[in-house]
Amino acid sequence: MTAYELTGPILAAEDRTVGKAWVVGGRVTYERPRHTDVTRIGGWVIPGLVDMHCHLSVGPSGPVDGDLVLKHALTERDAGVLMVRDTGSASSLEVLDGRNDVPKVYRSGRFIARPKRYLKGYAVEVEPDELAAEAARQARASGSWVKIIADWIDRDLGDEADLTPLWSPTQLADAVAAAHAEGARVTAHTFATESLEPLLDADVDCIEHGTGMTDSHMARAAASGTPVVPTVLQIANFASFAALASERFPRFAERMRRMYEARHEHVTRMWEAGITLLTGTDAGSSIAHGDLAREAAEMARCIPAVDVVAGATWRARTFLGAPGLAEGEPADLVVLARDPREDIGVLAAPTVVMLDGVTII
Template structure:
């Protein structure tokens, strides 16, 4: 049973884990490696390549994630109301983040809520905090076509006020950020998490570690899609070169963040350019970036669950788990072939 590594009998009663024998229980699997259900901490159930999708398509997306072992999703911003997915017992648990907060022409069209003026950000954050499940998503930077490169969206004082408002409402704040320019303001504002973070350098990595600011690097998205984004940006050669440089340095950046003690978590960025059901690809990418296999797995399982306030394999915890034939700490590819996936105490795949 991971992460402790011990061997013990586990029962499920009323959808929850117990270590006390349950009379009349049916044996689901006689042995195996138990892993707390996988976590995709940057996922977009409800987003497609053309923007918002139907509820039926969002259900299909979430089912694809579930069948890959993802049983907890931190929705990192979608342009549709995906609350109907939360009401279905056959789909992963979803922590809703609401809408991206951006400015006109400074993010993907139709995806975020576009504010007319930066000073509106604190009020918009308050509204998103009230409507979501404890997270608010900002667009920290995007291409500014007037300068031909990535540039920050928000003044530092506005960011600080927005984060303060979120924290007073009991919500945490995360931000999409690719380049270097926006990072100091986000960190100084007291942000809780950075998405992508490709522009992080040594000084800010040290600060993230000191402040325990989380990093979700979305490696498969960066590694697979940044070159194509650069190729399509021939009108903006400075931006294109910048995106290629960020791509080339991302594995070293994640390695440095991990070595410094920054909390790193797995997020596939599924939706849009990345297909759903790829959390294991992200775990393997974190391992390639220098995280030991057990820590790469924890970044998408027990460590991520603790960060998001969801228990793992403990007495009374919801029975959301994978049963594997092989120890995934020795072979991460074992995660691709679970003997059983158990969600809310019921097997949704396997025997």
């Protein structure tokens, strides 16, 4: 296996920049190796990017499996995304089992929703009183995370249709407790304000989208250290959801349009409240895989680039319990021509992507 000298700078941790590092046997070391021929690589080194909200089993026309799941994973990898939290599968990720040439994936099992209350054909659909049992089942299957759809449009309300919670607060709390009892963590899709209090009361571990958060929800999430993945690229789609729904579901359309218009300011407010914001693309249907750099650039319109880079690397890895670039950790890293904290756009053009010490590009 090739050994490398990284001539740096190495952004080893959020508060630690190191001049040089080496990669020996697929791992990072800060001790100069003896008796080893090394290949030199220059540039700014960051830990492999983390897409905290990604759907590897979803493509532009819906659920996929097999080779297309693999293709999505390789697309992420080639963009420097070496760790993915798959926030809900629509089929199976088993094609990735045992492979060492794909990003490291934190799985969440299948999406959990109620019949007719999420995208058709994506979720395991259960009645509300079955939620806790299903959360436990998906926790055992993923061994890692569980993904619950907390709110969605209720079309049965006709003219009055709007986003409403899928579950009662007690059902939600029981489900989170059931997943926790299996050793898993729980994250939830939420656009609506009405879901936030029950989710925070239930000790949910992470919040996806969070477009309905009020100042008091933000203060609670900041205090409990519950991160939010704001998926800014996805929220940009709310304008088209609103346009499509405006005739039949005016109430829903109006709410989506308001959240669309406030989307950048909303992310800034979450940051000002002290919430840990992590980067996630929501890649799958309307957002292409491998687009984390674009999400990061969009987030950098709302919050300082230094926090965006942290949310795409060190903070995401710490939150997941994953390694970074400490001595002896796997050499999962990205090399950039410039400091991404000064120029977030450079994330889109890695000069080297290295997975377990093997150069991918």
